Amino acid sequence: xxxxWPVLAILGSALIVGGGIWYxxxxxxxxxxxxxxxxxxxxxxxxxxxxxxxxxxxxGIDANSAPHRWRxxxxxxxxxxxxxxxxxxxxxxxxxxxxCFDAEQIGHDLEAGIAKAYLSQSEIHxxxxxxxxxxxxxxxxxxxxxxxxxxxxxVMD
Numbered sequence: 001x002x003x004x005w006p007v008l009a010i011l012g013s014a015l016i017v018g019g020g021i022w023y024x025x026x027x028x029x030x031x032x033x034x035x036x037x038x039x040x041x042x043x044x045x046x047x048x049x050x051x052x053x054x055x056x057x058x059x060g061i062d063a064n065s066a067p068h069r070w071r072x073x074x075x076x077x078x079x080x081x082x083x084x085x086x087x088x089x090x091x092x093x094x095x096x097x098x099x100c101f102d103a104e105q106i107g108h109d110l111e112a113g114i115a116k117a118y119l120s121q122s123e124i125h126x127x128x129x130x131x132x133x134x135x136x137x138x139x140x141x142x143x144x145x146x147x148x149x150x151x152x153x154x155v156m157d
Contacts, residue, residue, distance in 0.1 A: 030069065030095055033060035042074065042142060044132060045084040045119040055140065059100050067125035068092060072142040073100035079118070079134050086131050089117035092143050106133050106141050115141075123147075 033039045035058040042053040055074035063069035071094045089110055091103040109115040110133055120130035120142060129147045134140045 025095075029063040029065040030061050030098075031063065033058075033062055033072070035060075039070070040072070042072065042076075042132065042140070043120055043130075044080060045122065046080050047082040047084065050121065051080060053140075059098075060142075061094065061098050067128045068144045068146060069094075070124075070130070070142070070144045071098060071101045072140075074140050074142075075138045076134070076140050077138060084119045086117040086119045086129070088148075089131050089133065090145055091131075091133065091141070092145065094143075101141055101143075103143075109133070109135070 039062055040058050040060055042055050043050045044053055053076050055076045058072065058074040060070070060072040060074075062071075071092075089107075091101075091106040091110070093103045094101050106115065110117055115133045115135045118132050118134060120132045122129050124130040124144060127147055128144050130142060131145050132140050132142045
């Protein structure tokens with residue numbers, strides 16, 4: 001009987017801390033991006049330089065706690081023919097409540113060739129690229145991805 005209260009205190013503390021960590025990761029640091037905010041502007045890299053994309057139905061989130069937390073969903077009318085493809089796109093999971101962005105589905109569609117990945121902005125943050133997955137019907141999904149540090153790129157730690 002003497003060990004019951006300490007065990008309950010430890011379990012209760014663990015539940016409170018676990019709940020706090022879950023809340024922080026899922027909700028605390030994320031902010032919605034207004035469609036007219038500068039963070040909502042989508043660009044695509046072309047062979048002649050970056051150009052701005054005209055998008056509609058923009059939904060986006062970002063967090064200042066880490067550079068890879070930016071996500072966006074939107075629709076666009078057309079993709080420039082000389083857009084720069086992005087090698088090895090890896091859509092990153094977002095919070096569960098941001099339901100327009102399904103990283104697993106986007107990843108499968110990129111692998112199957114249903115969607116194509118393009119470079120939006122290189123080095124949007126140090127060592128982070130902004131990537132867009134674009135579908136033939138005009139749906140576009142964006143995320144920030146940590147880029148490859150390799151001698152070929154000229155970046156070394």
